[in-house]
Amino acid sequence: MQIDFNKIKEAVITGMNNGTGSMTAKMFNDEKYRIIKTAIHPGGSIGLHTQNSGDDLNYIISGTGKAICDGVEEELKADVIHICPKGSEHSIINTGNDDLVMMTIVVAR
Numbered sequence: 326m327q328i329d330f331n332k333i334k335e336a337v338i339t340g341m342n343n344g345t346g347s348m349t350a351k352m353f354n355d356e357k358y359r360i361i362k363t364a365i366h367p368g369g370s371i372g373l374h375t376q377n378s379g380d381d382l383n384y385i386i387s388g389t390g391k392a393i394c395d396g397v398e399e400e401l402k403a404d405v406i407h408i409c410p411k412g413s414e415h416s417i418i419n420t421g422n423d424d425l426v427m428m429t430i431v432v433a434r
Contacts, residue, residue: 328353330362344372344416359431364424365390365417373416379431381409383417388425392417401425 333351341348346369353360359378365371365388373393383392383406390401394415399407401417409415419425 328360340372341370342372342374342416344370344418346370346419357433359429359433361429362426363429364426365419366424367419367422369425370418371416373414375414376409376411376431379411379433381411381415382430383407383409384428384430386426386428388419388423389421390417390419390425401427 330351333353335349335351337347337349339347346366348363348365348369348371350361350363383401385401385403385405385407387403392399392401392407392409392415394407394409395413401407407417417425
């Protein structure tokens with residue numbers, strides 16, 4: 326199976342999970358996978374939420390930010406992956422002046 330993000334329409338999302346600011350995303354979603362290419366714009370965040378559908382793997386492509394998972398803060402930068410296990414609470418915050426660009430993969434289990 327191949328997923329071509331060039332063929333997926335980009336969505337603009339404001340206040341994701343009661344977070345701040347906006348982000349753009351291209352999402353592939355089926356019964357087994359949710360794969361999302363996301364850019365959280367400066368000042369934006371994905372609000373604190375419980376990860377119910379599966380482990381959430383966030384590979385950082387560019388930008389800087391922080392992830393908070395079950396109260397533990399981690400720095401995000403290019404070539405870092407943040408993993409939030411199913412059942413955990415997490416948030417992702419853009420702390421930089423550029424977009425925080427990441428590829429998120431959630432595998433249903």
